[in-house]
Amino acid sequence: MYTREQTSQLRQAFWTTFGQYMMPVLSAEGLKANWVNYNTGFKHLYFRMRADKKTASIAIEITHPDTEMQELIFEQFTLHKSMLEEITGEDWQWDLHTTDENNRTVSRIYQEISPVSVFNRDDWPALISFFKPRIIALDAFWSDAQYAFEELK
Incomplete structure (x- = not known):
């Protein structure tokens, strides 16, 4: 350890x-x-990459403290679901109102892989290969989609 x-x-x-x-x-x-x-x-809107001893994930995370506002933002993403999945080339997991590591209510749209460990340098190429195309695709998605979220700022 x-x-x-x-x-x-x-x-x-x-x-x-x-x-x-x-x-x-x-x-x-x-x-x-x-x-x-x-x-x-x-x-309250983040693109988060996480890696720990067993898994890695990349997520669109909605952390607004008002759960109704969280739901509105999440619904706006669902309207753009086909665009997101077309740009990323894959289906994503959609979780409305889940809890994060600090026990706060958040909503997440994410991809995850396992078993990988950030503590094993031999896994780093797999982690980089997982994160790189997805964060680039999220950026391309956001470059177009962000304007639909302006009224929710």
């Missing part, structure tokens, strides 16, 4: 490696992007 410090260092090393790998990739709008901490420009 790893100490807390080793765990933190390995996570940080992976995300630094991923960030460096993605650095030359421009956004759908031709701009530099911070792929690891992707900014949607909307409060």
Whole structure:
């Protein structure tokens, strides 16, 4: 087992490696992007990539504290479901009102793989191969779809 410090260092090393790998990739709008901490420009709306000792996931996460507002945003995404799945080339999991690791109510649209471990450097190529095309596809999707969400900002 790893100490807390080793765990933190390995996570940080992976995300630094991923960030460096993605650095030359421009956004759908031709701009530099911070792929690891992707900014949607909307409060309470995130594109999150997670990796732990068993799984990895990439998600559109809606964290608005008002669950009715969360539902409105989620419904707006469902109107764009075919566009999202066409751009990403795959079906995504849709969870309205689930709980996150902090026991808050969130809604998620996500993809997940397992078994992979961020703590096993041999899994890093699989993790990068999982995250890279999906975060690029989410960016392409968001480049077009974000305007439909303006009234929900």
